[in-house]
Amino acid sequence: MILIILGLFVFLAGFILSKQDNDGARFGTAVRIGGLGLICLGAFTSMFxxxxxxxxxxxxxxxxxxEDVLYSGLHIVNPLIQITPFDTKTQNYTMSAVHDEGTKSGDDAIRVLSADGLEVTIDLSVLFKVSASEAPKILRQIGDDYLDxxxxxxxxxxxxxxxxSYEAVALYSTKREEFQNKIFQTINKSFAxxxxxxxxxxVRNITLPESVKRTIESKINAEQDAQKMIFVLQKEKQEAERKRVEAQGIADYQKILSTGLSDKQLQYESxxxxxEIALSANAKVIIMGNSKGAPVLINGN
Structure with a gap:
């Protein structure tokens, strides 16, 4: 296109020079031929x-x-036509509080007010692409600066x-996925x-105010302490139950001994x-009789 315009200027200059004397006319003719050559060269290169x-x-x-779109490849077109390229691959537009992480340098996070009046900072990444068939519409209505x-x-x-519509803590925890889905629907309709x-x-990151962070941390610590206390109480209860069962067993054993063994049975066991002692190889002295009526055994070794 530039060569065509330059060739037109050269051709006009040669035309003016050709109106002068013989030498100027000859020089003007040469200039006009050169201008025509530039026009032809520019037209030829601009066609592809x-x-x-x-x-x-x-x-x-x-x-x-x-409205007709040129897709990837080599095309022959009118040399006077201007071509504006549009990227149809997936593009990433990130807004982040971290410097040099987002599309724009510096702190570019989105600060919003939640339903409970707290300021929440949100980092967001938008993955999108240009619809190839809609590229002429974008150029006509928006231009090629559709990002900004x-x-x-x-x-x-x-x-x-x-x-x-959400409280700050809900955005950070329980309602985060629901919040992201609603944003997607809103942006999708507008983009389409x-x-x-x-x-x-x-939604890459949601940052709560420091006061809310401290409150959440205190709540988490309290819940952990409560869970720990429940564990200790359960352990103590189990230990108390074990001791109770053990004591009951001892009491039952003593009761059986006191009620189930007679004097004759004890004498028989003696x-x-x-x-058994008498049948052993060691020498013994057996003294029969005592105050209780039972023999007394004395080891002779």
């Missing part, structure tokens, strides 16, 4: 357009956008509009109207023991 993989090209002629004009403001607005396809939405 290459669209890279993962891109589409939108044609524009004198400000009018053509659509992706960023729509995502931040969706976060703020949905966060006001503008030729963008939302693929995935990632005689059996004496007999």
């Amino acid at each position: 357009k290459t669209i890279e993989t993962g891109q589409v090209g939108v044609k524009t002629l004198f400000g009018k956008v053509d 004009k659509i992706v960023r403001p729509v995502a931040r607005t969706a976060i703020r509009d949905n966060a006001v 109207k503008r030729g963008l396809i939302l693929e995935q939405l990632l 005689i059996k023991a004496q007999k």
